[in-house]
Amino acid sequence: MAEITLQNINKSFGTGIPLAVNDLSLSIRDGEFLVLLGPSGCGKTTTLRMIAGLERQSSGDIRIGERLVNDLRPGDRDIAFVFQFYALYPHLSVRDNIGFPLKAQNLPSAEVNRRVENVAERLRITHLLKSTPGRLPGGEQQRVALGRAMVRQPQVFLMDEPLTNLDASLRTDMRVELKHLQHDLATTMVYVTHDQIEAMSMSHRIAVMNNGLLQQVDTPLNIYKHPQTLFVGTFIGSPPMNVVSGKIMGLRFVSDDGSFWIDIPPAAQKYTTHGAPTVFGVRAEDLTLHERAAAISGIAGKILVREPLGDETIYGVEAAGETLTIKTPPRLRFKPGDNVTVTVNHSAIHLFDKISEKALLPERWSNV
Amino acid sequence: MSSLEVLNLSKRFGRKQALNGLNITVKDGEFMVLLGPTAAGKTTTLRCVAGLEKLNGGSITLDAEVITALSPAERDIALVFQTYALYPRKTAFENMAFPLEARGWDTDRIKRRVEEVAAILRITELLNRRPAQMSGGQQQRVALGRAMVRQPRLFLMDEPLTNLDFKLRVEMRAELKRLQAELAATFFYVTNDQVEAMSMADRIAVLNHGELQQVDTPEQIYDHPANLFVAQFVGSPRMNTFACRFDADQRALISADGTMKLDLTPSQLDILQAVGNTTALVFGCRPEDLSIVEKGVVVGTVYVLEPLGDRTFVDIKVGAQSLRVRADANYRAAEGSKIEVAFDLARCHVFDAQTGKTLF
Numbered sequence: 001m002a003e004i005t006l007q008n009i010n011k012s013f014g015t016g017i018p019l020a021v022n023d024l025s026l027s028i029r030d031g032e033f034l035v036l037l038g039p040s041g042c043g044k045t046t047t048l049r050m051i052a053g054l055e056r057q058s059s060g061d062i063r064i065g066e067r068l069v070n071d072l073r074p075g076d077r078d079i080a081f082v083f084q085f086y087a088l089y090p091h092l093s094v095r096d097n098i099g100f101p102l103k104a105q106n107l108p109s110a111e112v113n114r115r116v117e118n119v120a121e122r123l124r125i126t127h128l129l130k131s132t133p134g135r136l137p138g139g140e141q142q143r144v145a146l147g148r149a150m151v152r153q154p155q156v157f158l159m160d161e162p163l164t165n166l167d168a169s170l171r172t173d174m175r176v177e178l179k180h181l182q183h184d185l186a187t188t189m190v191y192v193t194h195d196q197i198e199a200m201s202m203s204h205r206i207a208v209m210n211n212g213l214l215q216q217v218d219t220p221l222n223i224y225k226h227p228q229t230l231f232v233g234t235f236i237g238s239p240p241m242n243v244v245s246g247k248i249m250g251l252r253f254v255s256d257d258g259s260f261w262i263d264i265p266p267a268a269q270k271y272t273t274h275g276a277p278t279v280f281g282v283r284a285e286d287l288t289l290h291e292r293a294a295a296i297s298g299i300a301g302k303i304l305v306r307e308p309l310g311d312e313t314i315y316g317v318e319a320a321g322e323t324l325t326i327k328t329p330p331r332l333r334f335k336p337g338d339n340v341t342v343t344v345n346h347s348a349i350h351l352f353d354k355i356s357e358k359a360l361l362p363e364r365w366s367n368v
Numbered sequence: 369m370s371s372l373e374v375l376n377l378s379k380r381f382g383r384k385q386a387l388n389g390l391n392i393t394v395k396d397g398e399f400m401v402l403l404g405p406t407a408a409g410k411t412t413t414l415r416c417v418a419g420l421e422k423l424n425g426g427s428i429t430l431d432a433e434v435i436t437a438l439s440p441a442e443r444d445i446a447l448v449f450q451t452y453a454l455y456p457r458k459t460a461f462e463n464m465a466f467p468l469e470a471r472g473w474d475t476d477r478i479k480r481r482v483e484e485v486a487a488i489l490r491i492t493e494l495l496n497r498r499p500a501q502m503s504g505g506q507q508q509r510v511a512l513g514r515a516m517v518r519q520p521r522l523f524l525m526d527e528p529l530t531n532l533d534f535k536l537r538v539e540m541r542a543e544l545k546r547l548q549a550e551l552a553a554t555f556f557y558v559t560n561d562q563v564e565a566m567s568m569a570d571r572i573a574v575l576n577h578g579e580l581q582q583v584d585t586p587e588q589i590y591d592h593p594a595n596l597f598v599a600q601f602v603g604s605p606r607m608n609t610f611a612c613r614f615d616a617d618q619r620a621l622i623s624a625d626g627t628m629k630l631d632l633t634p635s636q637l638d639i640l641q642a643v644g645n646t647t648a649l650v651f652g653c654r655p656e657d658l659s660i661v662e663k664g665v666v667v668g669t670v671y672v673l674e675p676l677g678d679r680t681f682v683d684i685k686v687g688a689q690s691l692r693v694r695a696d697a698n699y700r701a702a703e704g705s706k707i708e709v710a711f712d713l714a715r716c717h718v719f720d721a722q723t724g725k726t727l728f
Contacts, residue, residue, distance in 0.1 A: 167406075168561075169600070169601075169604075169605075169606045172605045175674065176671065176674070176690075176692075179674070180671055180683075180703075195534075196534075200674075200675060201681070220677070221675055221697070221698075235535075238538065240538065240539075283678070285678045304546055305545050307541065307542065307545070307567035307568070308567065308587055309566050309567060310566055310586070310587075310590035310602065310603050310654075311603070311654065311655070311656045311694070325542075330587075
């Protein structure tokens with residue numbers, strides 16, 4: 001078990017190319033499940049590979065526990081690196097697959113057996129030790145692969161999109177298993193993914209990266225509710241956050257073409273500046289659809305698309321020149337062409353500076 | 369615009385029977401999604417309709433005309449794949465114009481038609497760009513435009529959104545559905561992604577191992593699955609299921625490990641009474657049909673909490689069973705703590721474990 005500290009890390013893959021990782025400082029706590037999240041090319045895998053020692057940073061320091069590991073080879077860093085979870089040896093038994101890393105270290109076979117059995121029990125695969133992986137269903141193969149990573153009892157697990165090639169239902173099951181296991185082992189875990197649902201559901205904290213720059217490090221719910229940049233706001237959440245570009249006009253946000261506007265709630269007014277180019281954001285579940293009726297004041301709209309997902313329904317609505325996505329309970333029935341009124345949960349709105357793309361409203365602005 | 373009828377379609381690859389007497393009707397102007405896991409026979413079905421595979425039996429009818437013997441080109445069907453297959457050296461305009469040039473249209477007419485379609489797809493400003501200068505989503509629109517210019521009788525689509533990133537995929541879903549409705553075109557769309565199927569389809573045909581499982585509207589498929597396969601394949605996260613049997617004396621369902629006893633509604637009891645005690649059953653309930661309450665019918669131990677921002681999934685263990693419960697975004701509980709769960713029984717299902725058939 002160990003904490004990991006990254007201090008002013010830069011990584012360049014050549015002059016003239018933007019830095020792959022740009023002045024990254026990040027502390028990963030002992031026993032923490034930290035997810036590095038971002039789109040492809042954001043620098044997350046490069047960061048993981050530098051922690052592993054597979055890539056040397058151009059500048060900056062990396063510490064694992066108390067040790068400065070800049071000059072240590074991967075094998076000396078006491079980490080287990082797991083790529084995708086299926087590279088098992090098909091001709092070896094489950095027992096031999098799990099024990100493989102220990103045999104490579106020349107541990108006595110009694111010790112190997114003891115540790116393999118211990119890991120198998122934890123993963124609930126004791127009954128499979130004699131089988132060969134090829135005959136096992138995907139989920140059990142994953143557990144075997146996980147067992148092989150666990151058996152060395154590393155200080156740190158590094159994982160690079162391990163669930164990517166699994167089918168959807170197996171992926172949701174493995175999410176739960178991995179999270180439980182990490183909680184159980186309390187081993188520090190750094191996990192790279194581009195899948196925001198994996199990041200949200202499994203991590204203690206998420207570090208969101210884009211273009212080599214760290215955008216925000218925070219708990220899943222804070223990342224979701226209080227994104228500090230427009231990028232974080234729109235990258236996280238399904239469907240993506242609604243955004244409208246415009247500016248502040250007095251006590252209102254007004255869209256670029258002037259047709260969409262919304263009153264800035266009183267508690268937020270002190271953070272906005274008249275005339276400032278601003279991006280307004282609101283999540284699909286913070287908009288509500290109503291049948292068009294005189295009694296409800298809101299934005300007049302028309303249903304464009306209805307997407308039933310079973311446990312909820314998403315509507316695409318044309319309202320005041322914008323296309324808004326709105327999440328509703330499943331049994332609400334509107335059809336394309338219906339006239340509706342859209343209301344906004346004002347305490348859940350987001351405002352971003354259009355130039356810097358930084359959030360204008362601090363956390364808990366609506367509570368003060 | 370046209371209706372498609374696939375009748376008794378059979379297809380073998382060597383000794384492997386890929387499709388065995390498949391029947392599907394796609395109505396004029398309908399968005400039909402063929403949904404199933406890998407190797408279910410979806411793409412084979414689509415290729416048979418397109419004329420890219422020879423059938424071993426059955427017929428394919430488009431607008432009351434049997435097209436089984438026609439070549440792909442004679443069928444007047446457009447195919448859109450997950451790879452866009454655009455000509456890299458041609459601009460978007462030239463890519464879209466190509467099928468019309470091949471048909472000998474004159475330049476003015478081609479220009480008018482390409483611009484008309486580009487406006488519908490909102491790619492007018494991209495017409496002078498080459499594929500390398502466009503994003504994946506833009507390229508997919510151009511590929512779609514190339515299929516649309518010649519106004520085919522039927523659009524066949526094979527996982528066209530698979531290669532797009534998540535955000536774009538969500539956008540394109542809504543876009544494709546809007547487009548299909550606007551054109552009143554007939555779409556036959558293949559995917560293994562149940563979210564795509566649910567969100568876009570007028571009706572979904574669920575296929576597994578070459579056999580049709582159910583054809584119905586998204587809501588019916590979700591709320592009233594015909595069998596255990598459909599119930600588990602559609603919905604994310606997956607429906608909770610566990611083995612159980614009916615105890616006629618207690619008039620209740622008992623889980624196989626004996627840790628859960630569920631009272632049922634009178635009409636559900638009547639159905640089970642008719643089935644009897646001896647049949648192995650599977651109970652099924654979706655995460656949103658369970659709720660965490662003060663006083664519930666089962667007590668579970670919190671295994672993992674999965675916060676997603678707009679909701680939280682709570683994974684609990686009850687004896688040997690795992691249950692996933694949908695809770696509010698702000699729900700909090702410590703791992704290992706005990707919580708009580710209630711079931712919305714009217715929305716729960718019981719399946720015959722042997723046949724997979726839905727009893728209710």
